Amino acid sequence: MPEVIFPGPAGRLEGRYHSQPGKDAPIAIILHPHPQFGGTMNNRVVHRIHYTFHEMGFNVLRFNFRGVGRSQGEYDQGVGELSDAAAALDYLQSMNQNAKHCWVAGFSFGAWIGMQLLMRRPEITGFVSVSPPANMYDFSFLAPCPNSGLIINGAADRVAPPEDTHALVEKLHDQKGITITHEELENADHFFKNDYLDGMIAKVDAYVRRRLTENTR
Template sequence: MPEVIFPGPEGRLEGRYHPQKEKDAPIALILHPHPQYGGTMNNKVVYNLHYAFHRLGFSVLRFNFRGVGRSQGEYDQGVGELSDAASALDYLQAMNPGARTTWVAGFSFGAWIGMQLLMRRPEITGFVSVAPPANMYDFSFLAPCPASGLIINGEADRIAPKDDVQKLVDKLKTQRGIEITHKVIPGAGHFFEKELDDMIAQVEDYVRARMLADAI
């Protein structure tokens, strides 16, 4: 899978891009957890999300936010990171001008950034939000949430507790015109150490079903 370097708001951004042969393949952008707590594009959850989307026929890009790995810049409290994500999506779209649909998936901090990107980019039609830290960040910007998607978290997550995630899900489910699917992985912590395969299987099942439904 080729390493790519593309322009971001504060200099170059480092990514990994895995295309499909089909010119109209859907595209997916994968966002990593918090840069100041060891989050990178090579995080196991992010890596496995990347390959899950590729197996489902997507051209996929994951990348390092500013200040991580070979990406230039410094951590910017989520503001700059949202700009980084927008630049990454621009790059992915430029590489796939015929893409028939666009998804975003994020883990933890990346889930928060991904949901903000969803609000700003109407071409995003689906999302996967893994362990969104609803206890740490304000998700009230999702008013209304513009697309249907999957929220998935661990039952034993102490970083993003299940009760806080449930409150976010309940709020989003009151909105009309979208469908929020919520899955809780029994026994799983924040990083899905022993339950990663189960979590990824749930993501694949959801995305596959959505793609089939959209094709009808």
């Protein structure tokens, strides 16, 4: 049952959900890019991240923010979209009450929303932030960042310049008790076009698998 409709703060939300046969599989929610610039849950980066988590044994949900696809409502400057993400996580948790680990992954605008969700939901144990737009949005709410995670970007990103991502990573590195892993793909742009998507996905896969192994020791 990959296609799902679930209640959100502004009406129904449309998603894709892929489950595992086990009862205690970890869960992950995947957040898409900016709704006003063509971002949807079927974005190629979001789609690949979704299936990468599923192949690692996660129950995974990606969904359209309000006003995108069949999701009801209108774009709400990130405020409503954060509420949508919280509702999606509630829905995912309701179906997986025995999950021991909970992850959030977001791409671009979705990375910004994902990091805010991380701050509000202590049950989230790890995050993946792909091409975070640190030049466009304020990430100062990460004070302190509550959990370890991966930040990954392209060195040729003209949408969210690498220097802004570096500054964000350095700020988070100054905080004790967490480990921010930073990966940067040489020559890759904001969208990891051409062959760079495979390289980015490989780094995400390796990072999450390592964290899962550490958590089961």
